[in-house]
Amino acid sequence: MAGNDDYFAFDDESLLRPRNSTSNENLKRGDSLVRRERNDFTNPANPHHYYAQKTQQQRERGQVQVQESIPLKDMSRGTKKTASTKTQNSESLSFWQIYCYVITFWAPAPLLSLFGMPKKERQFAWREKIALLSVILYAGTLVAYLTFGFTRTVCSNQSLRLRNNEVTGSYLIINGKSYGLDSSSHPAAAGIDAGTNVLYPPINAGGMDATFLFQNVNGNCKGLITPKDNCTIPYDDDENLAWYFPCKLLAQDGSTQPNFTTSEYYDGWACHTSQTARDAYYSLDSAADVYFTWDDIKNSTRNLVVYNGHVLDLDMLDWLQTDDVDYPPLFDQLKDSRLQGYDISMVLSDAFEKKAARCLSEIIKVGEIDSSTIGCLASQVVLYISLVFILSVVFVKFFISCYFRWVVARKQGAFAVSNKTMKQHANAIEDWSEDINARGPIKKMEPSVRPHGQRRLSAFDLIKRNSMMLLNDNSTSKAKDKFRGMTTMTTQSFHKSNASTVTRDEGPFQSPFTNDLVSSSNVSDTLDATIIHPDVVAQPPVDFMPYGYPLVHTICFVTCYSEDEGAIRTTMDSLATTDYPNSHKLLMVVCDGIISGSGNDLTTPEIVLGMVEDFVVPPEEVEPHSYVAVASGAKRHNMAKVYAGFYKYDDTTIEPDLQQRVPMIVIVKCGTPDEQASVKPGNRGKRDSQVILMSFLQRLAFEERMTVFEYQMLKNIWQITGLMSEFYELVLMVDADTKVFPDSLTHMAAEMVKDPEIMGLCGETKIANKTESWISWIQVFEYFISHHQAKAFESVFGSVTCLPGCFSIYRIKSPKGADGYWVPLLSNPDIVERYSDNDTNTLHKKNLLLLGEDRYLSSLMLRTFPKRKQIFLSKAACKTVVPSKLKVLMSQRRRWINSTVHNLMELVLIQDLCGSFCFSMQFVIGMELVGTLVLPLAICFTVYVIIFAIVSHPTPIITLVLLAVILGLPGLLIVVTATRWSYLGWMLIYIIALPIWNFLLPVYAYWKFDDFTWGDTRTIAGGNKASHEEEVGEFDHSMIRMRTWREFEKEDRSKGKGQGQHSRLGSILNLDLMPEAGISDRDDSRFF
Known part of the structure; x- marks a missing residue:
């Protein structure tokens, strides 16, 4: 694809524009910050790959005059896959496929x-x-x-923690740790009988602080706390002291006052200085740490400080036996410096101070700070x-x-x-x-819009009346003021029809690269006006805006499968009686196969066709036509019939004064002759039904070749609405068991x-x-x-x-x-x-x-x-109705x-x-x-x-x-x-x-x-089990041939279908017709 294609000037969205238009400078993009690889339209993963491919195909195709029908194989969608490509794809496994095989080895x-x-x-x-x-x-x-x-x-290393002053009587606190001694027994000692539990009488140590009973001496404090010459505390030649403080129990809240009285038994009683006592102490496992919050430290009556996460009680230094030992003056400085509630880790910074701090952590530690x-x-x-x-x-x-x-x-x-x-x-x-x-x-309808409420019009009367609407100057001036910048196909056609600078052959449906493939023919941009149904709903003036916005033509698209008559009638009644004008809505029902729902006496197509009257072609004369279905194998070939008429009400569900005449298209997927004996002939799924409409609309937008089936859709819509299908801008998708509130379509179209x-x-x-x-x-x-x-x-x-x-x-x-x-x-x-x-x-x-x-x-x-x-x-x-x-x-x-x-x-x-x-x-x-x-x-x-x-x-x-x-x-x-x-x-x-x-x-x-x-969810007569994976036979594309709708129309006219009346009407009127009457908005379009 050439780099100067107009498509690449609109890399954000794909556009259709009028032919021969040159005023596109205001839409072109300049420099862009979008990465170059995101504009690689040759990559199928690019969101706009197929549009770029389609426009390029049209550009190439537009250089050639097309006269004959072209087989489907030349119009296959997307990139063709050769056998070698398929083999290569099957041999190269993706990472996901490899993983699938590995995980299920x-x-x-x-x-x-x-x-x-x-x-x-x-x-x-x-x-x-x-x-x-x-x-x-x-x-x-x-x-x-x-x-x-x-x-x-x-x-994971979080041990049990007990808050200070909340340690119960089943624990004994030593150096900031709680020990569970509920089942312990003390050996015989002076004043203590063998087997005594120290937590209870006569000792009553439960919940008390026993740090002074198991003092850490001669560790980090060695050389800092030394014995005096007249020291009464036992020590050895290396000045290793037996204890620093009186061996007393303290209250855990720090309220015990210093007491230096000696024991009645012997000096150093309860200090546990023997190796046996120490070994027994070291064998105990701590049950929990005692912790303090910062609020506990700041609001306490105790002189508490924090060093490296340890809580130190400086008031415990008052228990030092100053008559027996010497200690650094730093101890008194810290005690008297009003540091309560602070972390002194950074204050004690030199080597001596750090050693002193470690000493204090061994002898006056009462717990840990609450930290993580x-x-x-x-x-x-x-x-x-x-x-x-x-x-x-x-x-x-x-x-x-x-x-x-x-x-x-x-x-x-x-x-x-x-x-x-x-x-x-x-x-x-x-x-x-x-x-x-x-x-x-539901609003009551005027008699003129009810079924059979108005005399049947000839094609001449219809054309003349709608032409006069367009030429009404008062309507023109009022409409321009009322549109308020809102654009629809109708308003755009209206403006172009009244513009003085309009040139021939422009139209908004052309691709930037599409030329007129049949420019040498006399085929117009519409179908034959003489085949329009005499009961067609007349289009209102262009300035008719009952809800304050320009009306848009809308397709009400209903897919049916196995629903009963009540469900389908409910849906169709609700759509037909919405207060949105019947001139701007078209009912389109697709029956997905010749199927009888469970409990239904009639097939779904028979039920739906029973809701149609005033057929364009009698139902028994409608022929099936082939199309390419969304399926695999031979099922890609399917056949369908197109019926057109007007919705037939049941007076018992909708009274006559509430009814309005609504055009209706019924598409019945009947299947090929080979599958008529199957349980569900023609059934291809809901997605296939949707693709029928979407593909049809795409072919119209790009003026592509279409099948006879799609041409019949175009022709039938023209016959019952007087509109080319290009005029439809919205599609309301509704299931056949859903009922719509009367004003819903009005609000939906308005918002659009x-x-x-x-x-x-x-x-x-x-x-x-x-x-x-x-x-x-x-x-x-x-x-x-x-x-x-x-x-x-x-x-x-x-x-x-x-x-x-x-x-x-x-x-x-x-x-x-x-x-x-x-x-x-x-x-x-x-x-x-x-x-x-x-x-x-x-x-x-x-x-x-x-x-x-x-x-x-x-x-x-x-x-x-x-x-x-x-x-x-x-x-x-x-x-x-839900399950x-x-x-x-x-x-x-x-x-x-x-x-x-x-x-x-x-x-x-x-x-x-x-x-x-x-x-x-x-x-x-x-x-x-x-x-x-x-x-x-x-x-x-x-x-x-x-x-x-x-x-x-x-x-x-x-x-x-x-x-x-x-x-x-x-x-x-x-x-x-x-x-x-x-x-x-x-x-x-x-x-x-x-x-x-x-x-x-x-x-x-x-x-x-x-x-x-x-x-x-849906059951049918004869069984409901069907697999989407079944692929039987091969698709024979030679059975489907395609042409442009202009070629089909030219063929119809060459056969003399309505040609005489068609030409006569043109010579009489010689007028540009209002687009609502069914004429395309190409500016010089006429019937002839």
């Missing part, structure tokens, strides 16, 4: 075959599961070590840093969630409201969500229009069967907190990591600048190519693409466009938990999310990933801490406070944000069920890492 392939895993892919999936479990074990071990083992490792070792300090630092991080995240999430509720949420949507009104709206949603069949506040940086948003999902069983009870608070805390927090930063597939809206493309540029988002090749990946050869990709496709789509959007926003809109709401049986809940959460883990692995690698280091969404996602992995261990720790706090001392205050904060703040969030006090009760039920949420479900999910079946 004890399970050879033959052994796995015996246990029902004959295929190599299945065996390796099991090996990856074991490897992932080992990683979880490592993470859990690390967390457990940091929680319990780290302190014991670095602070380096290891203990380190453990405390780690503890408090961890505590700060955890509490910071918890409190920040809490306060930001409150900020979202009270400040952000009320300003979202079509209009800002007061907190009082916001509360009333929330209460209305709560009342509505109590019953799945309860109907919201107001902020073009938003690429996706979701509303709140409510539970309609709260009280069905205890299984549904425990889910109520979990749904509430996941929206009002998790999503609310992420929404403030524009980084909601999971837009649920049951109720989310995505932007197809976004306006950028005033020159007609559009950024393809959902239709971006980098999104479509990666989301439609069928090469799921690793456990990671299988969990992403086969189990958690909805969440993966959100992750892909954030990864490709990290500077854009994904938000939560609390004004929009839907309700659904009411434990078996079904476990099956559902197995898929959700596993997809969450693997999606977080993807998101944690995105470096461009807002913030930096620990103050970033990347850091928060990393914490969520670790927290998810160690959930089972965390609940075990919680139970251990609670039991430990009850039965042990000292109580772990910090841990209990942390636990209380984590569990208590959500309750406070309910008080602050919820509109119903009942959620406090739901929270208590949730807390009681924590072992299920944090242990049972994640352990079950982790053990089922290699299970890629859908499980028991």
Whole structure:
């Protein structure tokens, strides 16, 4: 790819722009601080690789006139893999693959075959599961070590410590250490009978200080304390004294006054100077150290100082027998210098003073200062840093969630409201969500917008009326003032249609490198106007803004599988009766195969087609067409039918005066003739249904070749709406068992229009069967907190990591600048190519693409466009029925938990999310990933801490406070944000069920890492077990041929389909038509 391609001038986002436009100087980037390697678009790992590849292909292709249909093999997506490439990839093992084989060396392939895993892919999936479990074990071990083992490792030599003045009578204190002598017996001595315990009468030494009974003499004090000439204390020729102080017991509080009276038995009685007594003393093991706090030292009536951690009682120097010994004057200086409460370690600095200090430590030490070792300090630092991080995240999430509720949420949507009104709206949603069949506040419709409420229009009348709307000068002037800078496809086309400098052949859907492939033909930028359905919903004037913002055309996309008629009817009714104008919404339903749900008499397609009337083509005449499915082997070839008409209401569920005429497209994946005898013909999964739409939108945006099936989609949409599909900007994705609140779509579309940086948003999902069983009870608070805390927090930063597939809206493309540029988002090749990946050869990709496709789509959007926003809109709401049986809940959460883990692995690698280091969404996602992995261990720790706090001392205050904060703040969030006090009760039920949420479900999910079946969430007649891994046969691409839609249209016109009337209408009007009438916004576009 050439370096001067316009694509490289927009390395932050990919753009579509009008053809022949030269006014792009204001969008080009100058010098950039982005690293060069991040703009290497040849690397498939680059988020914009496929877009760069697509634009380059179009540039090359645009130089050639295309006349014939082109086989699919020439239009295969992505980079082609040759056989040699595949062989090379299979032979070169990655580090992860090597680790998987090493960790499972004890399970050879033959052994796995015996246990029902004959295929190599299945065996390796099991090996990856074991490897992932080992990683979880490592993470859990690390967390457990940091929680319990780290302190014991670095602070393990901590002996029992007793505080001064709190030593009980079962201990005897000697030189600052406590000795447990509760069961001791003293040998016979003068005044002491054999076997006497000195702690008790007659000695009563329990809790006393016996330092003077076991004096440390002639050690560091030798040469400092010396005998006088008339010394009465025994000493030898080396002046080794027998004792320094009277051999008396002292009170541990230091209150005993000096007493120099001699013993009644003999001189030196109780001084334990004999070798036998000394050996007995040295054989004792200290039970505890006596310690003093700094407050004890400073506030004591004793003259206490600290030297090298030892507490010295200088008042004990008053007990020196000054008539018998000499000692350094330094002793008296220290005693009289008012140093009480100070550390004198640095004061005594020279050699003599240090020796004197060591001497004092041997003879008047009464304990240790309360201090910690380096290891203990380190453990405390780690503890408090961890505590700060955890509490910071918890409190920040809490306060930001409150900020979202009270400040952000009320300003979202079509209009800002007061907190009082916001509360009333929330209460209305709560009342509505109590019953799945309860109907919201649907507005009555004017007769003109009801089904069959207006006379059928000819194509001539339709074109003429919409043309007159565009030419209304008053409408033009008012619209320009009302748009307020908000850009949609409609407003942009309106401005261009009224501009005097418009040139031919410009349009916002062209790639910068796309030339007109059929410029020599007479094919226009729209399809044949004569085939438009006479009951098409007329487009309102361009300045029609009932909610204060320009309306955008929206596709309401519903995927069906095995739901019953009641569930589908509920969903379709709620979408059709939303108060968003029916002129700007299109219902599109995809039936995933010819399937009968369990208990259904009709197949799902039969149920859905029964909800359609006024078909464009009679259902029995609709033919199936081939397309490339998201599957493997022969299943890549699938066939589908496209039906078009209008939604058919049931008057028993929606009264006629509440009905509105809504166009509807039904796509039935019917399968190839070879699979009609199977249980699920045509079934390829929900992701395939989504890719049908996304791929179709991509081909339109880039004017690529498409299949006959996709052309039929384009043609049918044109016939029932009068619009080219390019005009649709939003896709609301809803599951077929979900009911939408009437004003939800209005608020969602409004938020999208107001902020073009938003690429996706979701509303709140409510539970309609709260009280069905205890299984549904425990889910109520979990749904509430996941929206009002998790999503609310992420929404403030524009980084909601999971837009649920049951109720989310995505932007197809976004306006950028005033020159007609559009950024393809959902239709971006980098999104479509990666989301439609069928090469799921690793456990990671299988969990992403086969189990958690909805969440993966959100992750892909954030990864490709990290500077854009994904938000939560609390004004929009839907309700659904959650599992009411434990078996079904476990099956559902197995898929959700596993997809969450693997999606977080993807998101944690995105470096461009807002913030930096620990103050970033990347850091928060990393914490969520670790927290998810160690959930089972965390609940075990919680139970251990609670039991430990009850039965042990000292109580772990910090841990209990942390636990209380984590569990208590959500309750406070309910008080602050919820509109119903009942959620406090739901929270208590949730807390009681924590072992299920944090242990049972994640352990079950982790053990089922290699299970890629859908499980028991959806059941069908004839069996529900199907593996995503099955690959049968080879894909025959020759059965699918592709052309541009212009070529298909040219072929239709050459066959004379509607050609006469089409030309006649053009000669009569000769007018530029309003884009809402179905005309593309290429400026000189006409029907003829």
